[in-house]
Amino acid sequence: TQLLEQSPQFLSIQEGENLTVYCNSSSVFSSLQWYRQEPGEGPVLLVTVVTGGEVKKLKRLTFQFGDARKDSSLHITAAQPGDTGLYLCAGENGNQFYFGTGTSLTVIP
Amino acid sequence: NAGVTQTPKFRILKIGQSMTLQCTQDMNHNYMYWYRQDPGMGLKLIYYSVGAGITDKGEVPNGYNVSRSTTEDFPLRLELAAPSQTSVYFCASSYWMGRGTDTQYFGPGTRLTVL
Numbered sequence: 184t185q186l187l188e189q190s191p192q193f194l195s196i197q198e199g200e201n202l203t204v205y206c207n208s209s210s211v212f213s214s215l216q217w218y219r220q221e222p223g224e225g226p227v228l229l230v231t232v233v234t235g236g237e238v239k240k241l242k243r244l245t246f247q248f249g250d251a252r253k254d255s256s257l258h259i260t261a262a263q264p265g266d267t268g269l270y271l272c273a274g275e276n277g278n279q280f281y282f283g284t285g286t287s288l289t290v291i292p
Numbered sequence: 293n294a295g296v297t298q299t300p301k302f303r304i305l306k307i308g309q310s311m312t313l314q315c316t317q318d319m320n321h322n323y324m325y326w327y328r329q330d331p332g333m334g335l336k337l338i339y340y341s342v343g344a345g346i347t348d349k350g351e352v353p354n355g356y357n358v359s360r361s362t363t364e365d366f367p368l369r370l371e372l373a374a375p376s377q378t379s380v381y382f383c384a385s386s387y388w389m390g391r392g393t394d395t396q397y398f399g400p401g402t403r404l405t406v407l
Contacts, residue, residue: 192332214394225296225382225398226335271334275394278323278342279350282335 186210187274187283195289196262204257204270204286212274212281215248215255220269220285262290293318296399298383304405305373313368313402315383323386324366325350325396326358328379335382341366342388373406380404 187208196202206215214233218226230239232248232255239246243266245258255272267290272283299314317324322343327335327350337350341360355377357369366385370377380403384396 187334189334223400225384225401226396227398228395231393231395273335278340278348278388279337280325280396281337281351282327284332284334 187272187281189270189272189283189286191286192284193287193289195291198263198290198292199261202259202262202288204259204288206255206257206272206283208253208274210274210276210281211252212276213252214275215252216273216275216280217246217255217257218271218273220271226269226271259288262288264290264292266290295319296383296385296397298381298399298402300402301400302403304407305370306407307373307375309373310369310371311373313370313381313383313404315366315368315399316364317366317383317385317397318364319385319387319397320363321385321387321397322363323388323394324360325384325386326356326366326368327382327384328352328377329382329401330379338368338381370404375406378404378406 217229220226230246235250235252237248243260270286273280296317325340326338336352339358341347383399386394386396
C-alpha cells in the first residue's frame with residue numbers, strides 16, 4: 184500500500200483568505216493528481232502534475248509537485264464559497280491510483 | 293454522452309446477501325476502476341480493468357469480484373455481504389495513453405449499507 188497523507192484534514196476559513204493543502208508520501212509517484220469532490224458526487228479532476236518541481240496554475244489555484252515526486256501542495260488564493268468541497272490528491276504508479284485521505288474545505292461568506 | 297453511470301444509487305443489504313453494482317460508460321474508455329470510499333479514509337481501489345476480458349486486483353479486493361465482457365460495462369459483485377463492506381462505491385473510467393495522461397471520470401456513486 185502506498186500511503187498518501189493529507190493535511191489539514193479539515194479547514195474552515197473566511198472568504199478572501201489564502202490557504203494551502205499538503206499531500207505527503209514516502210513513495211515516489213509517476214504523476215500526481217488533485218480532485219475536488221462535492222457531497223453526493225464523484226471526484227472531478229482539477230490537475231495532473233508529472234515532473235518533479237512542476238508548478239501548475241488554474242485561476243486562483245496553484246499546484247506544485249515536489250522535486251522528489253513524493254509530495255504535492257495546493258494553494259488557493261482569495262478563497263470563495265464556491266471552493267468549498269473535499270480535496271483529494273492521488274498518486275499514480277503503473278495503472279493504479281492511490282488516493283489521499285482528503286481535506287474538507289469550508290469557505291464562509 | 294451520459295459519461296459514467298452507476299446503479300443503484302442506494303442499497304441496504306442483510307449480512308450474507310449478494311448483489312451486483314452496475315457501471316456503464318459511453319466514452320469508449322479502455323480503463324475502468326472500482327473504488328470504495330469510507331469516511332475519513334479517502335478512496336481505495338478494489339479492482340481495475342485495462343480492457344475487455346482483462347481485470348486485476350487493487351488494494352482491497354477481498355470480498356468482491358468483477359468481470360469485463362464489454363468495453364462499456366464493468367459490474368462489481370459482492371457475494372456474501374458483510375458490515376465491513378458498508379461504504380460508498382465509485383466506478384471510474386479513463387483513456388490511458390501513458391504516464392500523466394490519464395483523466396478518470398467518476399460516476400455518482402452507490403451508497404451501500406450492510407446490516
